[in-house]
Amino acid sequence: MLEQTVQYILSGLTIGSIYAIAAIGYNIIYNATGIINFAQGEFIMVGAMTAITLSAFLPLPLAILFAVIITALLGALIEICCIRWLDRPSVLRMIIITIGLSILIREAALHIWDEKVRSLRFFTGNEVSSVSVFGAHISPQVLWVLGICALIVVLLNVFFKYTLTGRSIRACSSDKMAASLCGINTRNMVTLSFMLSGAIGALAGCVISPITQTQYDCGTHLAIKGFAVAVFGGLGNSMAAVAAGLIVGLLETFSITVMPLAYTDAISIAILLLVLFFRPSGLFGNREAGRLKEF
Amino acid sequence: MALLEVNNLSKFFGGLKAVSAVSFDVPQGNIKAIIGPNGAGKTTLFNLIAGSIRPDCGSVRFKNSSIFGLPPYRIAQRGILRTFQNIKLFPNLSVLENVMAGMHVKGRAGLAAGMLRLPQARAEEAFISEKAHEMLAFFNIGELAKRNAAHLSFGQQRAVEFARALASGPALLLLDEPAAGLNTQETAQLASQIAHIRGKGVTILIVEHDMSLIMDISDEIVVVSSGQKIAEGKPSDIQRNADVVRVYLGEE
Amino acid sequence: MKRYISILSLAAVVAVIQLGSTLCGREYYLTQLTMAAYYSLVAVGLCMLMGYAGQISLGHAAFFAIGGYTTAVLTTMNLQAHTSSRIVSLLVQCGLAKPGTDLYGVAQLSLSPWIALGGAGIITVVIAIIIGIPVLKLKGHYLAMATLGFGIIVYRITLGTGLFGQADGISGVPQFTIVPGIAIGGGFANKVINYYIAWVMVICGMLLLLNLIDSRVGRALKSIHGSEEAASAIGIHIPRYKLMVFIISALFASLAGVCLTHYNGGIGPSEAGVMKSVRYVAIVAVGGMANLWGTLIMSVLLNYLSLRGYFGSYDDAVFGAILIGIMLFAPDGIIKTIRTKVEARVKVKVRE
Ligand SMILES: Nc1ncnc2c1ncn2[C@@H]1O[C@H](COP(=O)(O)OP(=O)(O)O)[C@@H](O)[C@H]1O
Numbered sequence A: 001m002l003e004q005t006v007q008y009i010l011s012g013l014t015i016g017s018i019y020a021i022a023a024i025g026y027n028i029i030y031n032a033t034g035i036i037n038f039a040q041g042e043f044i045m046v047g048a049m050t051a052i053t054l055s056a057f058l059p060l061p062l063a064i065l066f067a068v069i070i071t072a073l074l075g076a077l078i079e080i081c082c083i084r085w086l087d088r089p090s091v092l093r094m095i096i097i098t099i100g101l102s103i104l105i106r107e108a109a110l111h112i113w114d115e116k117v118r119s120l121r122f123f124t125g126n127e128v129s130s131v132s133v134f135g136a137h138i139s140p141q142v143l144w145v146l147g148i149c150a151l152i153v154v155l156l157n158v159f160f161k162y163t164l165t166g167r168s169i170r171a172c173s174s175d176k177m178a179a180s181l182c183g184i185n186t187r188n189m190v191t192l193s194f195m196l197s198g199a200i201g202a203l204a205g206c207v208i209s210p211i212t213q214t215q216y217d218c219g220t221h222l223a224i225k226g227f228a229v230a231v232f233g234g235l236g237n238s239m240a241a242v243a244a245g246l247i248v249g250l251l252e253t254f255s256i257t258v259m260p261l262a263y264t265d266a267i268s269i270a271i272l273l274l275v276l277f278f279r280p281s282g283l284f285g286n287r288e289a290g291r292l293k294e295f
Numbered sequence B: 001m002a003l004l005e006v007n008n009l010s011k012f013f014g015g016l017k018a019v020s021a022v023s024f025d026v027p028q029g030n031i032k033a034i035i036g037p038n039g040a041g042k043t044t045l046f047n048l049i050a051g052s053i054r055p056d057c058g059s060v061r062f063k064n065s066s067i068f069g070l071p072p073y074r075i076a077q078r079g080i081l082r083t084f085q086n087i088k089l090f091p092n093l094s095v096l097e098n099v100m101a102g103m104h105v106k107g108r109a110g111l112a113a114g115m116l117r118l119p120q121a122r123a124e125e126a127f128i129s130e131k132a133h134e135m136l137a138f139f140n141i142g143e144l145a146k147r148n149a150a151h152l153s154f155g156q157q158r159a160v161e162f163a164r165a166l167a168s169g170p171a172l173l174l175l176d177e178p179a180a181g182l183n184t185q186e187t188a189q190l191a192s193q194i195a196h197i198r199g200k201g202v203t204i205l206i207v208e209h210d211m212s213l214i215m216d217i218s219d220e221i222v223v224v225s226s227g228q229k230i231a232e233g234k235p236s237d238i239q240r241n242a243d244v245v246r247v248y249l250g251e252e
Numbered sequence C: 001m002k003r004y005i006s007i008l009s010l011a012a013v014v015a016v017i018q019l020g021s022t023l024c025g026r027e028y029y030l031t032q033l034t035m036a037a038y039y040s041l042v043a044v045g046l047c048m049l050m051g052y053a054g055q056i057s058l059g060h061a062a063f064f065a066i067g068g069y070t071t072a073v074l075t076t077m078n079l080q081a082h083t084s085s086r087i088v089s090l091l092v093q094c095g096l097a098k099p100g101t102d103l104y105g106v107a108q109l110s111l112s113p114w115i116a117l118g119g120a121g122i123i124t125v126v127i128a129i130i131i132g133i134p135v136l137k138l139k140g141h142y143l144a145m146a147t148l149g150f151g152i153i154v155y156r157i158t159l160g161t162g163l164f165g166q167a168d169g170i171s172g173v174p175q176f177t178i179v180p181g182i183a184i185g186g187g188f189a190n191k192v193i194n195y196y197i198a199w200v201m202v203i204c205g206m207l208l209l210l211n212l213i214d215s216r217v218g219r220a221l222k223s224i225h226g227s228e229e230a231a232s233a234i235g236i237h238i239p240r241y242k243l244m245v246f247i248i249s250a251l252f253a254s255l256a257g258v259c260l261t262h263y264n265g266g267i268g269p270s271e272a273g274v275m276k277s278v279r280y281v282a283i284v285a286v287g288g289m290a291n292l293w294g295t296l297i298m299s300v301l302l303n304y305l306s307l308r309g310y311f312g313s314y315d316d317a318v319f320g321a322i323l324i325g326i327m328l329f330a331p332d333g334i335i336k337t338i339r340t341k342v343e344a345r346v347k348v349k350v351r352e
């Protein structure tokens, strides 16, 4: 009984932390530009796919490193080609552009990597190795996921609080005009946000790939979950997104015990709709704080 | 019995008292002006009366029934129409359509009647269109009817917005700084238009910074500062009121 | 007046294409043009909602699927086991349920498509109201995501529910006999009739919508798009009108779903997919948002090319590229952008 509960909790936290990272990816770009990047899920897919390809002839850490760099460059490319030169585009226009991008990336992935389901090597051990936690047997990869996601959150916090670049990005998000008067190149900061968002998406894609496997179209599903989590925590507030991600992950995992697997996706989306209807500022934000922008 | 009675109306934005315990009446057929320095709470007062912001406390009565806390569309349906300080036209509609839209509350035609172009809907449409043309002619912008409302000069935009508010024949018109941004000639024209409208029996509540216009057309003036009413009276009295001169006219 | 001329020209073009293809012995083109017509019905309905009233919906394929699946379930249901029940015998008496045999010769008593059509209409309106009331309070990204979420939920339900045939969908949907001799579906013999049925529907739909945009209600919808604050200040009850246009466009989609399901003899979950919804949005965007004619033209063109397989395995990619290209370079739609460019050229020439 206890083992099973622990098992569920850990797998809920694992998937939840991926959602949290996706949500943070949204928030970084949202805070810098006010745009919701519908292609966020594709960063995760591209990161994992690239790492899988590279890992055939590179050691795993190097493959992941290059995958992260390539995805970050993809983020920069998107920003430079499709966002940077638009003059105050409407929200509708941005929604449609980023949706178009997500389709193009997905279709490109289909032609590069075909429809096959792939997965990255386990970081340590293999699919049968397990460690025991409170009597439950879990894959060591779960620990990798939790560890790396925690690390991402900590590093981002440090980056945004203590480095000049991080602070410049925050300055841009709270007041673009003032930031540019202080000599910050706000355009470049936006590009940087896209790169950052791409990079953490890719890293998340790599750590989760051995467990959930990766296919060209897995991004959409992660994107909508990530958005659910971002809204759940209050759009723009990344620490709340972490909590929200873990909650959604747990809810989803436990919902499997009471309803058919086919409907689990519907659960988190139903949560998204309920939150949107009743508390659009998020569970953790009051209406005022909803507008306050954390990293 | 006054047309509009405002009693102890208050609105707080967090700790800021944007409007605090303001009371005044607008008698039927009068032109009443509200003046006061920038940030005094004049626009907020309009928003409270028109329902676009919900008041915290007090009362607003129109034609002797309470309109406190009603949504803006209900207040408009009762006959209070407004213009905005920073003009809000429908940029996706033509000038004529903007004014026709202003007569929404005068129409009855529903969805089915419109989709099927039933005779009743067609007759109504013809009536509304004719009335809208009259409105445009009154404001001397008849030749703009087909133009897109997004591509007009500032003065023309003000005129279209005024026409839109007036088209449905409101009982009370709220004008928020209608002369701002107009040149002297346009302002003079505006003054005569307002006088003409009053002559038709429309009651007007106006916020304006142009003192000569205000002194010229208004029957009574309310002076607000920092959300509070500090004086009320005839234009000549207000000009002589020491408090008013200090907080408002003195600044000019 | 102008709108009747355009409608008549559309009718003429429709007839000319049919005659041309029949004379040239290329009637197979009509199949894709029939399907394109039904998809266009969804697109022009969405154009009303998105272009004119300014409310995006990334879940419109869901309404198509709701119509299609409702009629598929109802008309393939076998009532043979319930012949003793009052309601069923009443239906049979009124001619609303017909005995017959299925593919394997098993006796079958199935509901009339008219009942299914009515049922689809009611279900669509009910769902549109339940979803529309909360969703239409949202704006911008929130509205986009909420409608997308609604679409995904419907997709998941069609995919996961036995009643809807899961991944296989529902097949064996009978033809929809409108009057004896005229039926939606019914195989290849009925190509020309089906083509005209579909296009008569599109023409009627266009006429209704063209009338609507120049009516009192249409102005109210457009003014909501222009400025919600000003719209409510002139007495427009915004939630009511938003819901109205949402229901109208849902009904257009649902009707198209019903008809195309009878035409194809079945429906599958891909019709409810996110990519379908995105396609409809793409078509409205290319058409120029607030432009019914542009939407119709682009819809027929793109759907026809896509259905005939011109885009090959790049089908979805083409729609993605279109979305980006249009929104980056011609946010007013392709027709209007080309026209302004040409007009500018002409002006320059005239001056010279
Ligand atoms: N929606 C709002 N939220 C917070 N403060 C507001 C809001 N609207 C107005 N205020 C504040 O209320 C005060 C009065 O503003 P306003 O009514 O626009 O003044 P006026 O029209 O007299 O220039 C100002 O200090 C303004 O900053």
Ligand SMILES: [Mg+2]
Pocket: B042, B043, B044, B085
């Ligand atoms: Mg003001």
